[in-house]
Amino acid sequence: MRAKGKLSLKLNEKDLEFLVESASPEVADKTKLKQIISEDEDFRNTFISDERVFRRVMDDREIFLKISPALFFEILLRKAARDLEDASFTVEKSGTSKIPIFDTQEIAELMSNESLVTYLADMLSSFIKTRSYRLSFRAKPGVWKKITFSDLDIQALMDFSEAVSEAHRLRFYKRIADICLFILGMFPEYVEREYRYPFSGQLRPQIPG
Numbered sequence: 001m002r003a004k005g006k007l008s009l010k011l012n013e014k015d016l017e018f019l020v021e022s023a024s025p026e027v028a029d030k031t032k033l034k035q036i037i038s039e040d041e042d043f044r045n046t047f048i049s050d051e052r053v054f055r056r057v058m059d060d061r062e063i064f065l066k067i068s069p070a071l072f073f074e075i076l077l078r079k080a081a082r083d084l085e086d087a088s089f090t091v092e093k094s095g096t097s098k099i100p101i102f103d104t105q106e107i108a109e110l111m112s113n114e115s116l117v118t119y120l121a122d123m124l125s126s127f128i129k130t131r132s133y134r135l136s137f138r139a140k141p142g143v144w145k146k147i148t149f150s151d152l153d154i155q156a157l158m159d160f161s162e163a164v165s166e167a168h169r170l171r172f173y174k175r176i177a178d179i180c181l182f183i184l185g186m187f188p189e190y191v192e193r194e195y196r197y198p199f200s201g202q203l204r205p206q207i208p209g
Contacts, residue, residue, distance in 0.1 A: 008041050009118055015071045023050040045114070049078045069125035077120055081111035093188070123178050126151075137163055154179055 011019070016034040020027065024047075027033050037044045047053065048071070057063050057075050064072065084090075085108045089100040111117060134148045147163070149156035154176055161172035183190060195204055 008044060008114070009070045009074060009121055011038060011044070011071060012068055015067050018056075018067045018071075019047045019050075019053060022053045022056045023047050041114075045078070048075055049082065054079045069128045070121050073124040074117065074121035077111070077117050081108060081117070084108040084111065123182070126178065127182055135160070139163070151175060152179060 013034075016037055017030075019037060020030050020033050024033060037047055054075055057067075057072065060066065084104050087104045089102045090104060090107065092099050092101050131151045132148065133151070134146060136144055136146050139145045145163075147156075147160055149160055151157070157172050157176050157179075161169045161176070164172070
């Protein structure tokens with residue numbers, strides 16, 4: 001049984017049109033159906049999980065012109081969650097080796113949390129386009145400074161989080177954590193390369209400072 005979340009990603013008009021045309025093209029009153037999808041979370045999630053929706057996403061090379069990045073990733077995440085329910089193990093790469101990990105039950109249970117699926121889809125879509133910001137802040141009474149930073153620059157985000165008041169730090173901490181999670185999940189070899197020799201796998205000596 002899937003756990004209900006408190007918040008779903010908002011679907012725009014193109015998203016709704018895509019879901020209806022993919023899963024229920026024969027429906028006469030498409031406007032009413034789109035309204036139901038927008039208002040009923042369980043109904044919405046059923047449409048997004050429809051196999052016909054997934055197949056159309058995979059077959060369409062111009063899919064990003066037709067749906068939002070958030071919906072794209074949510075469709076893939078829900079498909080992965082369904083596949084995990086029937087799988088015996090996942091495969092983890094370690095150097096040139098592939099290691100079977102018998103953790104599918106735990107992952108499937110984790111992915112049954114709707115709030116987590118929403119969070120992951122939103123996080124992944126945030127990496128589609130890099131955003132730059134320029135913010136002013138008061139360094140001390142009478143002195144204002146400007147900082148320009150990218151939302152993919154961990155060091156800049158860390159520096160800026162120290163410059164703002166404690167009440168505003170959580171959003172920066174969250175973004176830093178999202179970047180770390182993304183890099184570890186998508187490019188684990190990057191972290192390995194920084195801390196291990198590529199052929200022996202031995203840890204590199206760490207020089208303080």
